[in-house]
Amino acid sequence: LDIRVGVIEKAWEHVDADKLYCEEINIGEEEPRNIASGLKAHYQLEEMIGKKVLVVANLKARKLVGFASHGMILCACQYGEAEDGSEDVVEFVIPHADAKIGDRVFCEGYENNGAPPATENAVIKKKMLKVIFPDLKINQDGIAVYKDQPLFTT
Secondary structure (H helix, E strand, O other), X not given: OOEEEEEEEEEEEOOOOOOOEEEEEEOOOOOXXXXXXXXXXXXXXXXXXXXXXXXXOOOOOEEEOOEEEOOEEOEEEEOOOOOOOOOOEEEEOOOOOOOXXXXXXXXXXXXXHHOOOOOHHHHHHOOHHHHHHHHEEEOOOOOEEEOOXXXXXX
C-alpha cells in the first residue's frame, strides 16, 4: 500500500450523509486529496482540522453518497472500549512528530527495495486491503505495526 503522511486542511459535514465528514487532505501532491470518512461519531470538526494523519493514497477514487473520495484515513479501533464500555473508540493513526507531509510510510522488512507502490488497480485486483488490514494494528506501546513490525516514514 502507498501510505502517506498528510494534514487535514479542511473538513465539513457531508450534506447528504449522517455519518460522513468530507476532508481536503494535503499529502504532498499538487492539490489536496478529497476524502470522505465515517468519523462523525468519533470526532468534532474542530478536532480534525490541522491534524496530521496517515492516508492510504493508492485507492481508486469512488463516490461516497455523491462525494468523490480518493483515499482513506488510517484509524485504529478499540471495540467496546468507550468509558461506559458500550461503544467503539476510533482514533487517527498519528505519524511521529518528525514526519513531513508527503512522507511515505513503510514497514520494517516490507520496504520493496525502493520499488514504486502498487497501482490503484493492483490494490483492488490483489485485494490488498483484505490481506493487509487484519495484521495492521497498534501495539501496547501505541506504535502502528504490521505483523508486529513497526511502521516508519522515509
